[in-house]
Amino acid sequence: MTNDITGIHHTGILTRDLDGLERAYLSLGFTLSPRSRHLLAARPGEAPVPGCTANRCALFGGSYIELLGIVDESAPDPWHTRAMADAYEGFRLLNLDTRDAGATDRRLTDAGLRTTGVLDLERDVATEEGPRTVRARAVHIDPRSTPEGYLGIAQHLTRRYVHQPRHLRHANGAHGLGDVLIVADDPEFGAITDRYAGILRSAPRREGAVTVLDATAARLRFVRASDREEVLPGEPAPAASYLAAMTVLVDDAERARGIAEGNGVPTRPAGDGFFVSARYAYGAGLFFTPAPRPGAA
Numbered sequence: 001m002t003n004d005i006t007g008i009h010h011t012g013i014l015t016r017d018l019d020g021l022e023r024a025y026l027s028l029g030f031t032l033s034p035r036s037r038h039l040l041a042a043r044p045g046e047a048p049v050p051g052c053t054a055n056r057c058a059l060f061g062g063s064y065i066e067l068l069g070i071v072d073e074s075a076p077d078p079w080h081t082r083a084m085a086d087a088y089e090g091f092r093l094l095n096l097d098t099r100d101a102g103a104t105d106r107r108l109t110d111a112g113l114r115t116t117g118v119l120d121l122e123r124d125v126a127t128e129e130g131p132r133t134v135r136a137r138a139v140h141i142d143p144r145s146t147p148e149g150y151l152g153i154a155q156h157l158t159r160r161y162v163h164q165p166r167h168l169r170h171a172n173g174a175h176g177l178g179d180v181l182i183v184a185d186d187p188e189f190g191a192i193t194d195r196y197a198g199i200l201r202s203a204p205r206r207e208g209a210v211t212v213l214d215a216t217a218a219r220l221r222f223v224r225a226s227d228r229e230e231v232l233p234g235e236p237a238p239a240a241s242y243l244a245a246m247t248v249l250v251d252d253a254e255r256a257r258g259i260a261e262g263n264g265v266p267t268r269p270a271g272d273g274f275f276v277s278a279r280y281a282y283g284a285g286l287f288f289t290p291a292p293r294p295g296a297a
Helices: 018-027 081-087 101-110 186-200 225-231 253-262
Strands: 005-015 036-040 049-059 064-070 090-098 115-127 130-141 150-156 174-184 205-207 210-214 219-224 242-250 268-270 273-276 285-290
Touching: 005 018, 005 081, 005 150, 005 174, 018 049, 018 064, 049 081, 064 081, 090 101, 090 242, 101 115, 101 130, 101 150, 174 186, 174 225, 174 285, 186 210, 186 219, 186 225, 219 225, 242 253, 253 273, 253 285, 268 285
Parallel strands: 005 064, 090 150, 174 219, 242 285
Antiparallel strands: 005 090, 036 049, 036 115, 049 064, 115 130, 130 150, 174 242, 205 210, 210 219, 268 273, 273 285
């Protein structure tokens, strides 16, 4: 892993039904941050303006799951979210974490990737000290070169306002994202895995049908579309290549499974944990896997 990219910043699930998405993830035992409206910049150096989206987040202290909703169709859309939803809703966003968005942008453009440059994002949030403004910097990779989803690199400027301790305690015991699983169309598989290997400067390795890239704080996994049924049996395929699933690390998988099933969410066994289909999680397959908290004895 490079010094400028440190892991998964967040994953994003996009919908025009934010109310329903919120209910689905509350039923899985996640605590969600309060709804927050986005202020977005269209180009580097421009001031952010109120956009058409808002979010709630399942926060883990390092990474998080963003529940992203289009809440005002008439508002500006500088990050082209409506076009993304028009193609299909679901697990559409993957943002890697960086300590320096500018340095990462320079490295990626020097490597031949087309980016937006560094964009500014703001959103107002409630804290225990009163209202505060979350600020971040983001670099978006040209989506025409990432058929699997919308890829970005993000840098927190006010991490403490995002990962507030009061939002980090989840009934299901969730405390992090373990990996993201990407399905790649067979003809595009090599190009997709090579691109991520270059971004992460990580050598790929095989685990059965899955190719793995290890990151500092998480992993990316890739499976050919022709092998998808081995890993995601019976799951919907919204595109030829797509962001398919993520792994949520929990303290006790049986407790987490009991919460989901007690709220009427079907599950199936998966390794030492369980799986919730994308059909019940707004387009994102969810693996729940037991793992100790970092630093736990």
